[in-house]
Amino acid sequence: MIIISKDVRIxxxxxxxxxxxxxxxxxxxxxxxxxxxxxxxxxxxHPAISEATxxxxxxxxxxxxxxxxxxxxxxxxxxxxxxxxxxxxxDIHFHSLVISGIEEFAYKTGYNVTIFQSKDSITRExxxxxxxxxxxxxxxxxxxxxETYNYDHFKKFRKLGVPLVFYxxxxxxxxxxxxxxxxxxxxxxATEHLIKKGCTRIAHIAGNQxxxxxxxxxxxxxSAIKKHHGNLDExxxxxxxxxSYEEGALCAEKFLKFSPMPDGIFCANxxxxxxxxxxxxxxxxxxxxxxxxxxxxxxxxxxxxxxHLTTINDRAFQMGIEAAKLLIRLIEEEKKSIKSETIxxxxxxxxxxxxxxx
Amino acid sequence: MIIISKDVRIxxxxxxxxxxxxxxxxxxxxxxxxxxxxxxxxxxxHPAISEATxxxxxxxxxxxxxxxxxxxxxxxxxxxxxxxxxxxxxDIHFHSLVISGIEEFAYKTGYNVTIFQSKDSITRExxxxxxxxxxxxxxxxxxxxxETYNYDHFKKFRKLGVPLVFYxxxxxxxxxxxxxxxxxxxxxxATEHLIKKGCTRIAHIAGNQxxxxxxxxxxxxxSAIKKHHGNLDExxxxxxxxxSYEEGALCAEKFLKFSPMPDGIFCANxxxxxxxxxxxxxxxxxxxxxxxxxxxxxxxxxxxxxxHLTTINDRAFQMGIEAAKLLIRLIEEEKKSIKSETIxxxxxxxxxxxxxxx
DNA sequence: TTTTGCAATGCAAACGTTTGCGTAAAAATA
DNA sequence: TATTTTTACGCAAACGTTTGCATTGCAAAA
Numbered sequence: 001m002i003i004i005s006k007d008v009r010i011x012x013x014x015x016x017x018x019x020x021x022x023x024x025x026x027x028x029x030x031x032x033x034x035x036x037x038x039x040x041x042x043x044x045x046h047p048a049i050s051e052a053t054x055x056x057x058x059x060x061x062x063x064x065x066x067x068x069x070x071x072x073x074x075x076x077x078x079x080x081x082x083x084x085x086x087x088x089x090x091d092i093h094f095h096s097l098v099i100s101g102i103e104e105f106a107y108k109t110g111y112n113v114t115i116f117q118s119k120d121s122i123t124r125e126x127x128x129x130x131x132x133x134x135x136x137x138x139x140x141x142x143x144x145x146x147e148t149y150n151y152d153h154f155k156k157f158r159k160l161g162v163p164l165v166f167y168x169x170x171x172x173x174x175x176x177x178x179x180x181x182x183x184x185x186x187x188x189x190a191t192e193h194l195i196k197k198g199c200t201r202i203a204h205i206a207g208n209q210x211x212x213x214x215x216x217x218x219x220x221x222x223s224a225i226k227k228h229h230g231n232l233d234e235x236x237x238x239x240x241x242x243x244s245y246e247e248g249a250l251c252a253e254k255f256l257k258f259s260p261m262p263d264g265i266f267c268a269n270x271x272x273x274x275x276x277x278x279x280x281x282x283x284x285x286x287x288x289x290x291x292x293x294x295x296x297x298x299x300x301x302x303x304x305x306x307x308h309l310t311t312i313n314d315r316a317f318q319m320g321i322e323a324a325k326l327l328i329r330l331i332e333e334e335k336k337s338i339k340s341e342t343i344x345x346x347x348x349x350x351x352x353x354x355x356x357x358x
Numbered sequence: 359m360i361i362i363s364k365d366v367r368i369x370x371x372x373x374x375x376x377x378x379x380x381x382x383x384x385x386x387x388x389x390x391x392x393x394x395x396x397x398x399x400x401x402x403x404h405p406a407i408s409e410a411t412x413x414x415x416x417x418x419x420x421x422x423x424x425x426x427x428x429x430x431x432x433x434x435x436x437x438x439x440x441x442x443x444x445x446x447x448x449d450i451h452f453h454s455l456v457i458s459g460i461e462e463f464a465y466k467t468g469y470n471v472t473i474f475q476s477k478d479s480i481t482r483e484x485x486x487x488x489x490x491x492x493x494x495x496x497x498x499x500x501x502x503x504x505e506t507y508n509y510d511h512f513k514k515f516r517k518l519g520v521p522l523v524f525y526x527x528x529x530x531x532x533x534x535x536x537x538x539x540x541x542x543x544x545x546x547x548a549t550e551h552l553i554k555k556g557c558t559r560i561a562h563i564a565g566n567q568x569x570x571x572x573x574x575x576x577x578x579x580x581s582a583i584k585k586h587h588g589n590l591d592e593x594x595x596x597x598x599x600x601x602s603y604e605e606g607a608l609c610a611e612k613f614l615k616f617s618p619m620p621d622g623i624f625c626a627n628x629x630x631x632x633x634x635x636x637x638x639x640x641x642x643x644x645x646x647x648x649x650x651x652x653x654x655x656x657x658x659x660x661x662x663x664x665x666h667l668t669t670i671n672d673r674a675f676q677m678g679i680e681a682a683k684l685l686i687r688l689i690e691e692e693k694k695s696i697k698s699e700t701i702x703x704x705x706x707x708x709x710x711x712x713x714x715x716x
Numbered sequence: 717t718t719t720t721g722c723a724a725t726g727c728a729a730a731c732g733t734t735t736g737c738g739t740a741a742a743a744a745t746a
Numbered sequence: 747t748a749t750t751t752t753t754a755c756g757c758a759a760a761c762g763t764t765t766g767c768a769t770t771g772c773a774a775a776a
Contacts, residue, residue, distance in 0.1 A: 022518065024762055037728045041763060052725060067518075070492040072762035075433040077732055082472070090461060091675070096454035103448060103475050112493065114440070114472045117461050134428040135470065160380070160425075245662065274662055301659050304632055305604065318448070393756045398734060433762055583753060593745055613734035 026235035032060055043068070060331055074136070082112045083327060084137040086128055087121045088145055088169075089232075093299055094316050095143065098167060102141060109328050122147040129153045133160065139327040144169040146211065158194020165323045176331065178342040180321045183213045187220025187311045188346040190294045191266050193310070193349055197230045197292055197357045199264030203236040205251045205276070207243050207268040216245075216270050217296065220320075236262060240354045243268055247274025256283050263291050270295035274305045277354060292355040307353030315345045359638040381424045390418055402427070429679025432494070440470045441685060444486055446478045446503055446527075450573050451502065451657055452674050456525060459678020460499060469496075480505040487511045491518060497685040502527040504569065521626030521679045521688035529569050534712055535688065536700045537681045541571045543671045544705040545578025548652045549624050551668070551707055553586045555715045561594040563609050563634070565626040572601075575626050576655065594620060600682050601626055614641055621649050622713075628653035632663045635712060650713040665711030673703045 011326050027267050029036045034053070042049045042057035060066075074080045075167030076211055083106055087095040101136035114137065118125040125145045130153075134138055138160060142154070150348050151171045157164050157318035167179040204221045207214025218237065225232050238254060240247045248271055255276070277287050285291055287307055295302055295311040387394040388625045392411070400415035400639050408580040418424075432438045437489025441464055463470050472495065476483040481491060483503045488511075490498055498518060500512070509529045515522050523535040550673050552560050562579045576595065596612060598605045606629055613620055613634070625631035631653030635645050643649055645665055653660055653669040660667035 025764095026762075036762085037727080038725055040762095041725090044764090053724080059675065068492050069494065069762055071433050071494050072731095073764075075429050075761090076763045076765090078731075080429060090439070090448075090458040090722060091451070091454045093449070093454070095449065095450045099473070100447065100449040100475065103473060107474065112472050112489075113474075115457070115461060116465065116471075117458065120621060133425050133471075136427060136429050165499050173519060275770075278664060279660075299660055304659055305662070306635075326720095383734095384732075394732085395734075395757080398732095398756090402734090406754060411754080427732055430761095431734075433731090434733045434735090435762095436761075444752055 001228040022066045027063060029065055030319055043248035080136045080138055081135045082114055083142040084132040085115045086118055086142045088118055088143060090117055098320035099314035101317040102324045105321045105324035118145040120145045122146060126153045139163045139331045141165050141323045141327055143167055163327060165327045167319050167323050175340045177326060177340050181314055181317050181345045181347045183216035184220040187217040188224045189349050190312055191221045191224035194264035194266060194292055194294060197355055199292055201260060201262045203255060203265040205272045206239045207252055208241055214268055221266055243272050245271045245275050249279050250271030252276040252279035266294045268296055270297045270299040270302050270311055272311055274301055277305055286313055288355050292353050292357050310352045310355035311350055313348040313350050318345055330339050363667050379629045381422045386419060414416055420708055422480055434680045438494045438496055440495045442490040442498040443471055443473045444476055445499045446501060447474055455674035456678035459675040460682045462680035463679045477505040478505060480502045483509045485556055497521045499523050499681045501525055514591055520536055521685060525681050533698045535684060535698050537677050539672055539703045539705045541574035541577040545575040546582045547707050548670055549579045549582035552622035552624060552650055552652060555713055557650055559618060559620045560622040560624060561613060561620035563599045563625040563630045564595055566599055572626055601630050603629045603633050606630030607637050610634040610637035624652045626654055628655045628657040628660050628669055631667055632659055635663055646713050646715050650715050652713050668710045668713035669708055671706040671708050675705055
């Protein structure tokens with residue numbers, strides 16, 4: 001559907017005339033009979049410029065619709081005021097929350113955010129790191145691709161003096177800045193909650209054990225069980241690859257065949273937890289009376305599923321805020337710090353009906 | 359938790375030495391006894407440069423770890439190779455899908471994506487448009503803030519020759535490029551589906567009527583009812599402000615008091631649809647036997663809720679792809695086109711259990 | 717009055733890359 | 747061999763802003 005009206009023609013004319021006729025500092029200088037340097041300083045509120053000229057310049061700039069060319073400025077000052085962000089996928093709710101936090105803080109501080117998706121591919125991740133170096137970003141925030149176990153492609157940033165902050169899926173054995181939650185403690189809390197609710201056979205749907213966060217969650221679960229129940233039944237632990245909704249259903253089917261069945265299940269994420277609840281309910285198992293369920297991440301779905309899901313708030317938005325805050329601090333610090341920082345965010349157990357045993 | 363090891367110290371030394379010692383074209387030129395222009399052309403695979411020198415340059419560039427300064431290049435060429443994206447919020451699943459599509463296409467085409475959240479505030483939206491002009495973005499993709507009814511702050515882009523593409527919440531009465539779905543037809547399809555399933559009293563949870571997309575959905579609903587049932591009972595239409603999960607529950611409560619109750623409900627989004635299903639089921643109403651429900655958007659939750667929700671796939675990812683594709687075409691077109699384009703994506707009715715009346 | 721000091725502005729270079737034009741040498745043509 | 751064409755490269759300007767240093771005018775101190 002294409003519409004060409006008389007109106008559009010008029011607009012086009014304007015368009016063609018104005019095209020690329022951006023007013024520059026020099027133009028302003030000429031008009032005002034001042035030097036470009038004075039204009040520049042006036043606009044930057046430099047103390048050496050008199051208030052009178054400052055006002056004059058401001059007014060004229062406004063009048064002529066002067067738009068400072070920040071690329072020229074970046075070029076000259078060697079500062080792009082841009083942060084690069086590499087996430088596995090933008091459309092995963094957790095990451096979109098983190099990005100939202102990053103943008104929020106960056107915007108307030110005057111930085112721009114350029115995003116890239118690694119699609120969990122190390123090849124693409126490497127490509128992106130190269131791009132980011134060209135682009136002269138001032139700092140980079142990364143959540144590693146699942147495939148990434150070697151971090152060499154990030155070393156160049158250090159050489160270039162570009163600070164890095166990793167979040168969630170962070171490098172192990174590599175000293176750098178990290179924003180994480182305490183997965184161990186969170187899992188411990190979640191498991192302990194089930195124990196306190198009277199569960200005696202608590203199962204765990206575990207994530208990919210080559211990913212540190214899921215490993216830590218399993219450890220937290222184990223630790224809580226050992227502390228309160230003494231011994232641990234390894235059979236109650238079912239490892240998953242992707243922790244998808246579908247995989248969760250498969251785990252649930254397995255649990256249904258156990259005898260006795262688990263009376264509590266701690267799932268490494270919310271998708272599998274939701275899946276378990278649905279499969280169990282279809283099988284006539286009452287949640288939470290027969291089996292209590294706890295998830296991890298506080299996805300929107302957790303407060304929609306019936307019964308509402310007890311889960312761990314993983315502070316995704318806050319993670320983004322902290323990542324941006326730390327990164328910008330590192331960028332603006334006079335002498336770039338040598339120390340690497342790891343910020344651990346406090347999680348919170350959100351207790352809902354799925355674990356409220358009578 | 360701060361760890362300083364001997365290793366880190368060594369890295370730091372390297373770091374300090376290397377800092378800001380980026381190799382430039384000039385450096386390369388000097389080393390190779392060639393002029394910067396030759397280096398530039400060699401690296402750009404210019405036909406006027408011999409294969410021999412090209413190879414020599416490539417090799418040396420690799421060897422010295424030359425990183426082209428794309429800010430300088432952007433500055434000189436007046437091309438930032440950057441797209442600006444303004445969305446109300448990144449953490450809304452629909453938008454994160456669109457952004458994902460935008461990034462996907464932009465990445466393949468060599469463009470970067472800088473994102474901004476308007477937070478549905480017109481003030482912030484205006485601020486962002488100013489920023490984007492400074493940044494010399496080559497094109498902008500926008501989903502308008504709910505507050506936005508005046509589009510003057512976007513007119514400057516046209517004057518600057520920067521193409522704009524709007525998606526989802528697009529300006530009305532303003533000739534520009536738009537990517538939309540056919541909300542009218544989709545709503546018509548959804549309502550007709552309920553009619554064909556035998557529903558005779560079909561209600562509608564409508565969105566904010568000052569937003570064109572929700573207005574169109576209401577019209578589509580009305581049109582289908584009128585076509586098949588002849589007359590329309592306006593009481594069966596409940597308008598909502600935000601279409602939130604909570605608002606959906608309020609609507610559901612109202613429907614429960616109707617007599618006779620609606621035997622079909624078409625909701626303007628999935629949140630309210632899910633809410634309706636839950637409230638109805640708690641009240642003992644069988645879905646879909648007593649009342650069939652159809653949502654809109656195909657949110658992840660729609661295939662988790664029991665019964666799974668019949669809904670409209672709004673092609674969010676594809677919308678992002680198309681927006682980026684159109685924008686980049688507009689950017690790269692020789693003579694910027696005068697015509698505004700509106701691309702309407704075909705939606706798809708996804709039929710699941712919530713509408714499968716026997 | 718001369719000197720010193722300060723406030724306000726200008727000069728000019730620089731940032732790294734690109735590009736139109738010029739030119740030398742080599743190759744092709746007359 | 748003389749002339750033209752082609753090939754391969756260099757020169758130098760330009761992009762718009764910033765910034766160290768120089769400069770001007772003028773008031774305060776000597």
